[in-house]
Amino acid sequence: MVRTLAGGAAALATAPLVPAPLAAQSPAPARASTAARAAIADVTITDVRTYMLRKAIVIEVVSSAGISGWGESSPNNRDLVATFIRSAMRAQVVGRRAWDAEPIWDDLFFTHLDLGPSGVLPYAIAGIDIAMWDLRGRLAGLPVHKLIGGARRDRVRAYGSFGVDGGRRMTAAQAGERAARFVARGFTAVKLRMQLRERDVDPYPDPTFAYAQAVRRAVGDGVELIVDINGGYTPARAIEMGRRLAGELGVRYFEEPVSSQVPEALRQVVEALDLHVISGEKEYTRWQHRDVIDRAGVDLLNPDVIKCGGITEARKIAALAQATSRRIVPHNTRPTLGTAATLHFAASLPNLGPFMEFPDVDDFTDLLAVLPVGGTFRDGHLDVPQGAGLGIEVDAARVRRAVVS
Template identity: 30%
Template structure:
């Protein structure tokens, strides 16, 4: 097995990677970080390396790994680049390493698309559909009450979304008191009543409950016809997911915390979920997410990509999602961000009536505006989802 290729051989007209840089944009939601690769033929490629709390470490790692593995590389050697970074650097996954590898893989695909004059989806399986359905998350900022959730759910559906995800469980961890369980279910009931029967609702568990609580919740949630119950158990209890699935009438979803197919191995082997949720910006980029999706198809599972990052990740994931036969829906926070985010990420695809249309520009289709990044430096915020009032997303 080769961990390198002859870098003196003739290359494509994309040239060879000559420079690696990072940029970070501060927002109220989180700091969005990016890697930008340059080639000696004047092309650039961008990938997202956002980590919600360890952005500086991700940026530092991508520069260091770039010096070891990227400078002088042909961006078309995507498998070799992926293997050099993962195996040759003894990376072995994890959140920061997985994010860095994902961003670099996006960036080299961006360069390839630009060099060939085609959108990235033409390089990753083409299109199985004409558009990608999306659902809204993060829309429930505010008070944790049935009335507040209902009001905001109506507003979000009014913006054209036909699917919503939310966490009604407050600070619950392990178990829920009777009072907290009642309030959580009242919130779900209020949202269902507010949006009616034709809107898909997905309930987020944030991997927080012990088996007795999760088992009771799958029964309690049954009347509300939810599309899935996401991560009801910690992944340290992955062997119990299959047991919970046998008790649930709704699909169980999860997998956003895994960073490559090797970390997914036990999920597939144990049939832990009905719907996997790989994140293009965490699970190894285009090169790896295609393999993960193929394994899911082999196991009879659907794919609903996770995406709690910037509109760049949304647009980049659309390219991957177009070629997934078993795609269900894509997550997005895009409609809740400050207006300047769109200025910083020029070319991000818009959402219309809950869908995103086919990309047309070469590569991923987004260029970074450095001047906007300079105006909005990192904020290094943090919000603790196990502290009271986290739903307000107050990160001051």
């Protein structure tokens, strides 16, 4: 098992990191705490490692204290993310102090900005940033949410999420069964991802209403429904469908009805509908979310912590959203480290929306044999982990054995 610094400063006081001058000058009790503080403050990063697991890429940040922090990046094109971290970012992080969250973030981002501010760059930074927050928490003996502003809640309502690939993955009846399974487990909100895409907009026939109707019938009226189009509508079609979903099925949340590449088109939908429009999972960094707010005008932003640059950047996006009276509904596709990181972020927010995403654990049997779930699910909510760091115990040997490439 990974070492955790139970007791934080007290435990470090026994490590061979005590500076000799302090030991010679101070009385015993003060010497212990002063030396421990100095030792914690001086911890540096000694290595950054990546591990490819089934449906995940995990990042380990190793420190001079002999303690590692663990993080996760989005697994999309993860070979590129791993290469980027190993070939370019590792050397920028090794030797740095564990506490320098923002200087390290800025160095990683602005050094490589020529590669583009989206995708691989913020994915890679996210994995390192989350691992470093986990490390800081383990060094301090505190959960991450206490280091990023404190907890405003100890649990977060979660919605179950599943995709139907435009109707190709399952029938409408099967979608209803899938949604009903979430409700049977205790979820009070479910997201139906239609996965209509920008490369074939406004498909005809359009399966969306039939699938949403099957889901509504299966779960009953008391469950909140989110319908995610995944960008595949024009504004006119989005407005037409949004009215039907709201009027006939009681849907209140409409995600990415048109491409996020065209924020002005999204604004047309936002202004025409009496629905909460959600967007932001494909936007990374505070600058892109500024455009979602200013140009698209959505009231619910769904940045993804393992994509958008990690906890450090997600906090900035949330502050920007607060300054314009918007709320955050975190996007979250991974059940383990990503979920834990999202929970600490969500716990700290003054402007958290009605829920966060939680994927179907049944889709991650292999991964969950290696890493634990990132938060305990009960009564429709995920408990915010209270252990040191992300609050997840990572078995490093098990992770290494599970590497698939």
